[in-house]
Amino acid sequence: MDGTVRNNIKIGSKVLAIQKQDQRSGKLIEGIVMRILTNSMTHPRGIKVMLEGGIVGRVQKIL
Template sequence: MPRVPTTRQVVPGAGVNIVLKADQPTGRTVSGYIQDVLTKGNHPRGIKVRLTDGRVGRVQSMNSNPGDGGGADMESFNATFDSPSRQPGGSSRPDRAGHAQPPPPTQFGLDAYIKPAKPNKGRRAGQAQGGTSTVEPQEEPESVCPVCADFRGDATAVAHHVAAHFGE
């Protein structure tokens, strides 16, 4: 298994090939420049980084000219990384090649990303996902002590009371 780059090599501004979380089963990599290093130390599966285009993944290898087919250099990276659009309040994002892109034309609310709950197949009615009951507990029928007929309570209490009659 090839070794992944170390924290000495993985620094902001470096060109890298990363594998995104969604692509971990296939091992497909994407290229870009590091904006932020998210892992504090070395990691056996690769150091987690955020690229300048916002994608997050684990570094698999170093790359001298990622994303643009070979025409990128540190000056274009610095121009993209230090541009006013990268500052808070900026309205455009650089694409893979470092060119500014306008913001998306449509804004979505957080509700657009919420998935509806799955139906409870095979679960008892009223049982929630975590195993706690969401329905009010039903009252058990009252039981009477078969030995003395004086004690009344639920089945568990009566069983305990009957055991006391026999000295258990």
């Protein structure tokens, strides 16, 4: 599922996200959504979330 639409993402969802420093390499991390940080309904590069463990990244894919 698409990670650019806020309504698709729920707290507790398992997602693949990309951190700011990994945007060039495209390295994805898998995690569980703890908080949704983006306020707008959509974002072209992915909705920003905080994963369990405090990692912040943009959702690329919802698992």
